Amino acid sequence: MRVVLSTYGSRGDVEPLVNLAAELRRLGAGVRMCAPPDEEFAERLAANGVPLVPVGLSARALTTAVPGPSSLPERAARLIGGQFEAVAEAAEGGDLLVATGMLPAAAGALSVAEKLGVPTVSVTFQQLTLPSPHRAPLAYPGRPFPPEVTDHRALWELDARTVDELFGAALNGHRADAGLAPVEGVRDYVVGDRPWLATDPVLDPWRDVPEYGVVQTGAWLPHGERPLPADLVEFLDAGAPPVYVGFGSMPLHAAPDAARVAVETVRALGHRVLVARGWAALDAVDDRDDCHVVGEADHRALFRRVAAVVHHGGAGTTTTAARAGAPQVVVAQAADQPYWAGRVAALGIGAAHDGPVPTGASLSAALTTALAPETRERAAAVARLVRTDGAAVAARRLLALADGGARPAAR
Incomplete structure (x- = not known):
């Protein structure tokens, strides 16, 4: 059984997957992880016996450089291109791919899995990226929502349009090169119809949305503790x-x-x-x-x-x-x-x-x-109420999906 984990982002996007990888290995699964090439990420993965497939530029360098909002489409194109290059090799022959991190990177990873016919699971580490009538979406830098629009569903529709404007051309360009049909609605392609929410239900209670079924596993915390310096x-x-x-x-x-x-x-x-x-x-x-x-x-x-x-x-x-x-x-x-x-x-x-x-x-x-x-x-x-078994729960569910045939990668 081989599971491929894919992310691009800061430590908050990488560390939970490191913890999941450790649990998957404890259950006997082979794991490869596609992530930014930062040394601190490679060290954490190596300590858990997981090989790093480097993707793109250093996340730390990208974060601290503070590029302006106007560069978002350009950055997205690089992120998506990096996913098509790295994930294609890592996911070949894999049984399941787990995608998370920055939205354009996740879209690229999911597209590669679709091309290869590898089943997928989309994961988020906070619920604010999941469309819901109960709250408004986050606005992208430099793209505030019109102040006169207050209806949550209308705001989520605007959010979907913004995502397509920022990332749609880059994603569909790479998909065309790979022989894949264009995506209409990048955000919903990434979210899918059964996204996973890796947060604690006490700290982050999820209110059901009829349009899709969210799987809340609990937060992916580490299994043990490392000695302090x-x-x-x-x-x-x-x-x-x-x-x-x-x-x-x-x-x-x-x-x-x-x-x-x-x-x-x-x-x-x-x-x-x-x-x-x-x-x-x-x-x-x-x-x-x-x-x-x-x-x-x-x-x-x-x-x-x-x-x-x-x-x-x-x-x-x-x-x-x-x-x-x-x-x-x-x-x-x-x-x-x-x-x-x-x-x-x-x-x-x-x-x-x-x-x-x-x-x-x-x-x-x-x-x-x-x-x-x-x-x-x-x-x-x-x-005393916060769960500590989220990564173990997720690992068991993933292996059960892989054994039983997870939903197809075509979304």
Whole structure:
């Protein structure tokens, strides 16, 4: 049994697939993964015995370069072309392909699988890309929706048109070269009629939509924990639990002073600080011993030992902090992150910071909420409800689909 996993995006798009790959291998399946060629991704896959098939340019370089919205069609063409090249080789003879990540990349991977006759499953790590009458879609950069349009279904129709305008020509050009018919409705082609939602139902409750059946597996968390670096353990052992500050794959161009503001604010509240470098390359603001800077570390092991987690609101970080019972402050930067900030606040397990740029006053107010005893009590209660078996559930379902003949790749 051979399963091919395909994604393109930041760590939040790659890490869940790494966890799924590990579960698939535990069940005896062969796994290959198509992903950006970033060294950190290759190392994580190698540690789990999964070969990386590199696709396109470095995701970190692409993210930190901050191209303007006008370049979206050009970037999409490169992403789709990379999928047609890499996935075609990786998926040949495969039993199943799982596609996720940036929409044009997923469309390319699914097209390759269609050409090869390999069954497919489409996955998303947040529900905001799934059309629903219960909420509006996210707008693409530089393409806001008309303010007079408020009906959700009408907005989703506009979203479908925007996706076709941005990505349709590039996708259908590559499909024509491969001898495939053009796609009418790129977004719906990617979503399909039975998409998978790899999120926790407590943190991210899904309301059914009659048009298609969503399979919610739970979030794809890692099976175990990796040891923390020795210098980090030494810092944690040397005093009271610190407040963690990290923004993952966000370059923080809108908030370049975030590290200094966070360190000074946390100190003013009487806590030690743990700063995660991330893709913004955050660093210490001075050499005081109440602040430690960490690079790569297992969040599952780390977040149980902190007083609170200040972060950007990625799906993975939000879920891991919730599972650890760590109160959160979400300083959302873009995309689905405001949604996760709202969920954290609604569940009472932390605070949604007001806007993407923290100040001393705004961050202090949010941290005061997160550090309150009642917030920690609520976070501990919710932690007991968060599922840890999502990747295992998904792996078993995938192998059952492959054994029984998954739905055909033609969509």
